[in-house]
Amino acid sequence: MIVAQRKNIPELLAIVEKHKKVLLLGCGTCVTVCLAGGQREVSIIASALRMAAKLKGRPLEVEELTIERQCDNVFLEQAAEAIKNADAVLSIGCGAGVQAIAERYSNKPVYAGLNTAFIGILEERGVWAEKCAACGECVLHLYGGICPITRCAKKMMNGPCSGSREDRCEVNADRPCAWQLIYKRLKEIGQLDRLKEIKKPKNWRPSQSGGCRQIIREDHRV
Amino acid sequence: MKTEVFEPKIVAFCCHYCAYSSADLAGVTRIQYPPNVRIIRTPCTGRLETEYFMKAFENGADGVLVAGCLEGGCHFVEGNLCAKRRVNYTRDMLEEIGIEKERLRMVNISAAMARPLADTITDMVETVRKLGPSPLRKSKVQSPSGSAKATPDKQSKVQCLKPKVLTTNC
Numbered sequence: 001m002i003v004a005q006r007k008n009i010p011e012l013l014a015i016v017e018k019h020k021k022v023l024l025l026g027c028g029t030c031v032t033v034c035l036a037g038g039q040r041e042v043s044i045i046a047s048a049l050r051m052a053a054k055l056k057g058r059p060l061e062v063e064e065l066t067i068e069r070q071c072d073n074v075f076l077e078q079a080a081e082a083i084k085n086a087d088a089v090l091s092i093g094c095g096a097g098v099q100a101i102a103e104r105y106s107n108k109p110v111y112a113g114l115n116t117a118f119i120g121i122l123e124e125r126g127v128w129a130e131k132c133a134a135c136g137e138c139v140l141h142l143y144g145g146i147c148p149i150t151r152c153a154k155k156m157m158n159g160p161c162s163g164s165r166e167d168r169c170e171v172n173a174d175r176p177c178a179w180q181l182i183y184k185r186l187k188e189i190g191q192l193d194r195l196k197e198i199k200k201p202k203n204w205r206p207s208q209s210g211g212c213r214q215i216i217r218e219d220h221r222v
Numbered sequence: 223m224k225t226e227v228f229e230p231k232i233v234a235f236c237c238h239y240c241a242y243s244s245a246d247l248a249g250v251t252r253i254q255y256p257p258n259v260r261i262i263r264t265p266c267t268g269r270l271e272t273e274y275f276m277k278a279f280e281n282g283a284d285g286v287l288v289a290g291c292l293e294g295g296c297h298f299v300e301g302n303l304c305a306k307r308r309v310n311y312t313r314d315m316l317e318e319i320g321i322e323k324e325r326l327r328m329v330n331i332s333a334a335m336a337r338p339l340a341d342t343i344t345d346m347v348e349t350v351r352k353l354g355p356s357p358l359r360k361s362k363v364q365s366p367s368g369s370a371k372a373t374p375d376k377q378s379k380v381q382c383l384k385p386k387v388l389t390t391n392c
Contacts, residue, residue: 008318009318040272047279048315052319052320
């Protein structure tokens with residue numbers, strides 16, 4: 001899932017500074033799961049914004065709405081009326097959601113209320129960790145399902161770097177060494193021989209080097 | 223100028239298994255505490271979400287007290303520990319907003335601790351009394367439509383008095 005984190009309240013207040021009626025729009029998918037932009041967070045942030053604005057003596061009306069998915073036009077339709085009635089939209093969906101609204105409602109200011117951080121999973125209660133860099137050419141099959149691009153601080157394709165201490169990364173001692181994990185995992189599944197093969201430098205062309213990426217499925221086009 | 227006495231309005235979320243029972247016990251044993259608290263019984267403090275505290279402040283509370291079981295003594299094992307983390311998160315958020323974090327407090331009380339509960343409530347009331355009315359009640363705001371919608375500025379008229387006491391079973 002996409003993991004995000006809310007911006008702080010003074011920053012949010014500054015973002016909607018020019019507007020008197022703002023729609024705070026939540027998203028019921030990834031950002032709900034990572035406790036950043038779901039229905040509950042909409043309620044909390046709306047209250048916080050109203051109180052912060054009141055303390056500054058600023059008139060601010062904050063409408064609250066959460067839709068199932070902001071990055072999908074079908075679901076965005078449910079917010080059409082509320083978006084129309086507001087001066088601006090403060091979206092607490094991910095960056096894709098914010099842009100989907102901006103594209104669909106060209107005459108309405110749309111702002112991001114979250115900092116979209118990464119693609120990751122819940123590691124333990126209240127802790128999310130990055131697991132995928134969306135590099136466009138997955139190599140997980142070579143490394144026992146542990147991504148050296150995302151989880152090795154040096155993005156080493158042929159590791160380890162020999163800087164790790166015990167099983168900790170030398171760049172960040174709070175995190176495990178990805179190559180230690182890869183070794184253990186490959187050993188457990190009996191595929192250690194994969195490490196004997198020297199991997200070529202990674203092809204970064206499918207990554208973000210060429211700007212905005214697109215996937216086209218002709219079989220699904222109309 | 224007419225002088226108004228500031229009496230803090232405090233919302234107290236009390237766990238059914240401990241603080242609420244100790245408030246009951248305080249009543250039975252005629253232990254007195256200030257009448258400024260409005261007690262809301264909750265099945266466990268773990269049931270409380272950040273939005274509950276935010277809504278309490280938004281709707282005019284001067285302070286919010288969360289009273290849960292002693293650590294290690296939660297009926298639902300760790301509800302009070304969840305509440306403690308949420309209270310700390312909300313305190314930080316209140317600071318971001320511009321509200322003193324001392325207005326929100328969590329305490330751990332067992333069902334037998336009627337006197338400590340009364341003392342805690344008195345202390346909370348005194349803390350909020352010193353802080354004055356919620357800044358939200360003090361601020362003047364125009365409604366978005368442009369018409370003046372001013373809340374009275376009570377701070378200049380506030381006179382702090384000693385707390386009144388009330389027998390809880392009255």
